[in-house]
Amino acid sequence: MYQLLKPYNSNWVLLGAICLLMVAFLFGCDQEMGSQKTVTKDPGQDAKRPSGIATEDTHPKTSPESKSDSRETASSEKKVELDSCDGENKVTVSKDLTGQPLAHALLDQWKRDHPDRDWVAEEKRAHAFKPPADNSDLLKGDQGKGHAYGNYTQRDILTWTREAEKFVAEGSRIFHSAGELGSTVGVSCDMCHPHAANTHPETYPKFQTQLGRVVLLRDMIDWCVENPVRGKHLDPDGPKMRALEAYIMAQRKGVKMNYGKH
Numbered sequence: 001m002y003q004l005l006k007p008y009n010s011n012w013v014l015l016g017a018i019c020l021l022m023v024a025f026l027f028g029c030d031q032e033m034g035s036q037k038t039v040t041k042d043p044g045q046d047a048k049r050p051s052g053i054a055t056e057d058t059h060p061k062t063s064p065e066s067k068s069d070s071r072e073t074a075s076s077e078k079k080v081e082l083d084s085c086d087g088e089n090k091v092t093v094s095k096d097l098t099g100q101p102l103a104h105a106l107l108d109q110w111k112r113d114h115p116d117r118d119w120v121a122e123e124k125r126a127h128a129f130k131p132p133a134d135n136s137d138l139l140k141g142d143q144g145k146g147h148a149y150g151n152y153t154q155r156d157i158l159t160w161t162r163e164a165e166k167f168v169a170e171g172s173r174i175f176h177s178a179g180e181l182g183s184t185v186g187v188s189c190d191m192c193h194p195h196a197a198n199t200h201p202e203t204y205p206k207f208q209t210q211l212g213r214v215v216l217l218r219d220m221i222d223w224c225v226e227n228p229v230r231g232k233h234l235d236p237d238g239p240k241m242r243a244l245e246a247y248i249m250a251q252r253k254g255v256k257m258n259y260g261k262h
């Protein structure tokens with residue numbers, strides 16, 4: 001009997017791990033960290049019991065919340081692999097969220113938890129967008145007051161770079177987020193255009209057959225938002241469209257402008 005049930009154990013381990021993740025999201029890691037004493041269980045017992053059913057003896061007495069929700073949490077408490085949760089933060093998100101919206105909610109939470117951290121740098125690391133032009137040579141040479149850039153300092157140059165990067169980082173964030181794009185099918189731009197590949201901003205304005213007229217880059221962005229992404233039309237002057245356009249342009253840095261090219 002014991003032997004027979006053995007093959008199922010690995011399934012339960014998997015199921016447990018999945019539930020564990022859900023529990024970590026719903027209740028925050030700290031709470032779970034405190035409630036992991038009751039772990040070693042007879043594996044045979046596990047196999048006999050559907051994972052969703054709770055048992056009083058495996059449940060920690062410490063937390064009233066987790067007790068009230070014992071049906072959901074019991075199976076995960078049998079596992080200790082709470083290391084997967086880094087134990088740093090409580091993350092509370094709606095349990096209806098999955099995929100990109102969930103990732104986005106977690107990022108938002110992370111930003112709130114780390115107001116001091118440089119999210120632009122994080123975005124750059126995650127999606128490797130291209131840096132803006134280096135303007136440092138503007139300060140070299142003999143720029144007197146009469147020169148166009150004569151009054152600017154190193155600090156100005158740094159501000160231009162930082163602000164331009166922030167704008168593009170925001171575009172990168174939206175480009176990679178089905179939630180931000182309002183996708184009803186969980187699709188973001190990068191799934192078809194990794195690193196903005198094949199977006200060809202340098203070819204606009206051009207005649208687009210699916211729109212039957214000459215269009216700008218933003219019109220094609222909107223076409224993709226409404227069609228493959230299945231989101232709602234974006235305001236052409238709204239912050240999301242402006243950020244997306246900025247990111248796409250930035251990614252094609254160095255490519256020759258060539259409007260009308262197919």
Ligand code: HEC
Binds near residue numbers: 187189191201220
């Ligand atoms: C499911 C795949 C898919 C997704 C997701 C997608 N696109 Fe596209 N995109 C396409 C296809 C296919 C074309 C080519 C359409 C054509 O030219 O006939 C295209 C074309 C474009 C173009 C014009 C390219 C050119 O050569 O002129 C831009 C710009 C663009 N997409 C931006 C975006 C943006 C921004 C998003 C996210 C909001 C996005 N796309 C999401 C498939 C996708």
